[in-house]
Amino acid sequence: MPDDKPVIQRTASVEARVDAIQSALDARGLKASEAVEELGHKAKEEWIPRNGARVVARAWVDPEFRKRLLANGRDAVAELGLAMPRHHRHLVVLENTPKVQNVICCTLCSCTAFTIIGLPPDWYKDLQYRSRVVRESRTVLREMGLDLPADVEIRVWDTTADTRYMVLPEQPAHTKGWPEEKLAEIVTRDSLIGVARL
Amino acid sequence: MDGIHDMGGKQGYGPVRFTFDAKAFHSPWEVRVNALYGHAVRLGIFNMDEYRHAIERMVPAHYLTASYYERSLTSLATLCVEKGVVTREELEQRAQGAFPLAQPSAPGRGNVLARERFKVGDRVRVRMDSVPGHMRMPGYIRGKVGVVVGISPAYPFPDAHAHGVVSDDEPTYDVRFHSEILWPGSAEPALVHVGVFESYLASEP
Numbered sequence: 001m002p003d004d005k006p007v008i009q010r011t012a013s014v015e016a017r018v019d020a021i022q023s024a025l026d027a028r029g030l031k032a033s034e035a036v037e038e039l040g041h042k043a044k045e046e047w048i049p050r051n052g053a054r055v056v057a058r059a060w061v062d063p064e065f066r067k068r069l070l071a072n073g074r075d076a077v078a079e080l081g082l083a084m085p086r087h088h089r090h091l092v093v094l095e096n097t098p099k100v101q102n103v104i105c106c107t108l109c110s111c112t113a114f115t116i117i118g119l120p121p122d123w124y125k126d127l128q129y130r131s132r133v134v135r136e137s138r139t140v141l142r143e144m145g146l147d148l149p150a151d152v153e154i155r156v157w158d159t160t161a162d163t164r165y166m167v168l169p170e171q172p173a174h175t176k177g178w179p180e181e182k183l184a185e186i187v188t189r190d191s192l193i194g195v196a197r198l
Numbered sequence: 199m200d201g202i203h204d205m206g207g208k209q210g211y212g213p214v215r216f217t218f219d220a221k222a223f224h225s226p227w228e229v230r231v232n233a234l235y236g237h238a239v240r241l242g243i244f245n246m247d248e249y250r251h252a253i254e255r256m257v258p259a260h261y262l263t264a265s266y267y268e269r270s271l272t273s274l275a276t277l278c279v280e281k282g283v284v285t286r287e288e289l290e291q292r293a294q295g296a297f298p299l300a301q302p303s304a305p306g307r308g309n310v311l312a313r314e315r316f317k318v319g320d321r322v323r324v325r326m327d328s329v330p331g332h333m334r335m336p337g338y339i340r341g342k343v344g345v346v347v348g349i350s351p352a353y354p355f356p357d358a359h360a361h362g363v364v365s366d367d368e369p370t371y372d373v374r375f376h377s378e379i380l381w382p383g384s385a386e387p388a389l390v391h392v393g394v395f396e397s398y399l400a401s402e403p
Contacts, residue, residue: 035233158336
């Protein structure tokens with residue numbers, strides 16, 4: 001029997017597709033492989049939650065800095081030598097209190113203040129978190145290990161424009177008086193997103 | 199566009215795949231994709247609104263099954279082909295297989311002409327606009343009433359900026375909505391805040 005079936009071309013593996021676009025850009029002199037080295041390093045070594053942790057620790061020990069941070073996050077983080085991309089023109093810092101829990105998300109894609117709080121974790125970019133956190137916030141937080149008392153108000157912030165958000169968690173009572181460097185060590189990325197308390 | 203990407207409030211996706219201190223990257227190719235699209239933006243091949251829109255234009259079945267960085271890769275490749283930097287044939291030759299790309303773009307639009315300025319505390323209603331091109335209004339706020347709680351500096355207007363349409367930059371407003379207003383009778387109590395471009399808003403008495 002003659003083989004008259006049409007040839008079905010298989011989809012290339014994702015790695016092969018990345019190789020294809022990278023080598024095609026290199027072939028045009030666009031220095032893609034150099035950019036992979038440079039920006040890959042930034043993504044792994046510079047755009048990390050440690051930045052946001054330093055900001056939080058400073059805000060805990062320095063009330064004047066805290067005021068400036070809440071008034072204009074972008075200018076305040078620059079005092080610590082932290083930069084944001086040009087298109088992130090505004091950083092809004094969201095202050096948690098005993099009765100308020102802020103939590104950030106991006107339902108349309110997966111935007112974050114990545115130079116400050118780090119590139120987002122896998123679950124932040126998944127369809128489950130994006131679809132559910134705006135509508136079932138308390139249940140989603142509970143599933144993620146944060147079981148909030150009923151009298152805590154939840155404030156969800158959907159990053160649908162180029163304004164970026166960062167949560168300022170509450171300082172745990174037992175850490176009062178700690179040096180700033182030690183405080184920065186207890187601030188987690190999840191607390192900067194707002195799905196954990198410290 | 200009312201696309202598959204507009205996930206806020208959609209039901210049935212199941213539990214969050216949460217692990218403590220989860221990674222941003224799981225494979226080296228993901229780091230490469232993240233760097234490559236950032237590089238393309240830096241080179242001016244496309245802007246962030248074009249990048250986001252090309253993700254939204256993916257075939258829905260592909261979007262739902264692709265990981266975040268595969269969506270990113272698809273947008274990068276689609277825009278490089280559309281801008282004439284590479285051809286799809288070359289990419290498929292180099293990849294030794296099919297290279298799925300996003301679907302073609304529909305026209306964009308300029309700023310809404312009768313824009314109003316708002317201040318913190320103003321009640322606003324989200325316009326009922328629906329466009330075939332890019333927009334940054336999640337469907338769940340369309341037609342809903344909220345209160346302005348913050349104002350951001352002017353940004354490029356996405357509906358135009360994703361399509362090469364000349365437009366004015368616009369402020370965005372952080373608008374607070376009660377979840378009960380967004381999903382009457384079927385949401386857990388919370389205050390939901392959305393960054394809304396000025397063109398999407400009208401004053402509400």
